[in-house]
Amino acid sequence: MTSGVVIVGAGHAGSQVAASLRQEGYDGPITLIGAEAEAPYHRPPLSKAFLKTPDAKPQPLRGDDFFAASGVTFLDGAVVQRIDVAAKTVALDDGSHRSYETLVIATGARPRWPAIPGADLEGVLAMRTIADARAIRERLAHVRSVVVIGGGFVGLETASTLLALGRTVTVLEIGPRLLGRAVSPVVSDHVLTRLSAQGADIRFGTAPIAITGDENGVRGVALSNGDTLPADLVLVGIGVEPECDLAAAAGIACDDGILIDHAMRTSAPNILAIGDCTRFHHWHADRPVRLESVQNATDQAKLAARTILGHDEPYRAVPWFWSDIGDMKLQMVGLSFDADAHVTVGAPADNAFSVYHFRAGTLIAIDSVNRPADHMTGRRIIASTFRPSENDAATGRVNELFKAWQAADGLQTRAAS
Incomplete structure (x- = not known):
């Protein structure tokens, strides 16, 4: 019997890779190890609704029957103390060991x-x-x-x-x-x-x-x-610091995070890493980055599952983030490194506006406050070859032009087929 996949870390990234493996058809053993004595839960509500409600409970990432129904072994309150790369085992704080065929490190980050x-x-x-x-x-x-x-x-x-x-x-x-x-x-x-x-x-x-x-x-x-x-x-x-001590002690390459390639693989054979603990060359920023977001953790987990199943696909997810601060829903898409032009659309006085960031005439990011349509369209634009101009943004026509571009592109695609 194969020793299967062992996942260290049961946050957004770790629990997602367990779910994605089953969704992708993996039928081997999966062990998910979480240091907290909790089922995997959503972190964003902790600073908001959870604080406001004295008897509020954490919001689970998965249903109560997920682990049993999916055949995933979940070890809560278990701390991995050591990775033995040669023996392909992890040592737990209770003295036990778990063998792995593939190991996924999803240890997250700790507050600075x-x-x-x-x-x-x-x-x-x-x-x-x-x-x-x-x-x-x-x-x-x-x-x-x-x-x-x-x-x-x-x-x-x-x-x-x-x-x-x-x-x-x-x-x-x-x-x-x-x-x-x-x-x-x-x-x-x-x-x-x-x-x-x-x-x-x-x-x-x-x-x-x-x-x-x-x-x-x-x-x-x-x-x-x-x-x-x-x-x-x-x-x-x-801020936070990546939890990469476990990986570094095992001889896995780290530099302000666990270093991974385009498919989530580390420098050690049969070991992947995902989420807040990783650092990687980002296709959109064209530089090494460490992204601390639910989106990145989730999308890296989905790709890691496909890597485990033998695919070799590059990570091309569009980065996006959000934050709820009082009556402001902040939504950010793209990475605005090195932007040289910024166009504001809408009215800050109305608590609803967006800032379009351009670099050398190309839209690379959008910050939105209470303008969800700009954010959602922006996610699709950055994933596409559509290139709005600064004037398009200044006149508030980006969403309209993108919709027309999509329709025209669809017509061309159907004509070509």
């Missing part, structure tokens, strides 16, 4: 932590796992003042939720704007305006130098400018 005094105090938390969300929710009854370190997506989502729950929130961002690595300055300014109107105190160019507290936990945050902010809760949101 500030290297300042007091960062280990009770009440200094991140928002990454269900355990983090529960810990924050359980403390809320005793929390009045919150300091969020970092102006990224998860920190701002949580900040907006806590403001809606009546807490005082201060956001510290060392850079000059919010979401600086992810969206255009127009969107950054808009998010700042909306969060400030909601009551957030947002400070730029300000770094925490220490977190203060006592035996009961955190009490304040000392800043680089000499101020000290009161805080009953400190939320750390300064």
Whole structure:
């Protein structure tokens, strides 16, 4: 009997590759190993609905009967301590070993932590796992003042939720704007305006130098400018680091993530890697990237399943992301690296607009706020050979022109056949 596929990590990526293998017809054994004592769950709701509802439960990624019905062995609360590449086994923390024919590493990422005094105090938390969300929710009854370190997506989502729950929130961002690595300055300014109107105190160019507290936990945050902010809760949101220690210890090539090729293969035979823990040359950006998104994790998992089944296809999924911050649905498609022109369509004052990013005259990305049609069309445009101009965007005609282009392309295709 074959030892089959072993998947390390039961998040969005790991659970998807198990499902995709069965959907693609794989009939061998599948073992899914998750370090959390939880069935695989959706992470995005943790910073929003889960915090707002005291008795909310995690939203499962799969139905209750998925594992039994699919013949997938799920080991929850199990930590893989070592990969033996030569023996094709993984060692678990209970002393047992699992053999594999193919191993998939989907270990995700861990929150980056500030290297300042007091960062280990009770009440200094991140928002990454269900355990983090529960810990924050359980403390809320005793929390009045919150300091969020970092102006990224998860920190701002949580900040907006806590403001809606009546807490005082201060956001510290060392850079000059919010979401600086992810969206255009127009969107950054808009998010700042909306969060400030909601009551957030947002400070730029300000770094925490220490977190203060006592035996009961955190009490304040000392800043680089000499101020000290009161805080009953400190939320750390300064990015994540790929969980590649397990792979690196096994001799698998890593560099700011587990290095993979176009088909999700690592440098080790019979071992693939997917999701937030990976770094790869992206077809759209034309450079090595590490993408932390549900979309990337899901699409890489689907391709990994096909690789395991003997296909050799390049990863060509269009990158897209989303974030719900208060009454703003942010949707991003494409990667705007090196964009040299930006066209805004719609009205930020109406809380509904899009920013089209061009590089050398080619549309490469769109940031949208409450304009879902622009986002959905943008996903199809970037996957196609349609090339709208900056003027097309400025006149608001991109969606209309793409629809006409699709119709004409369909006519040409039928005529050629």
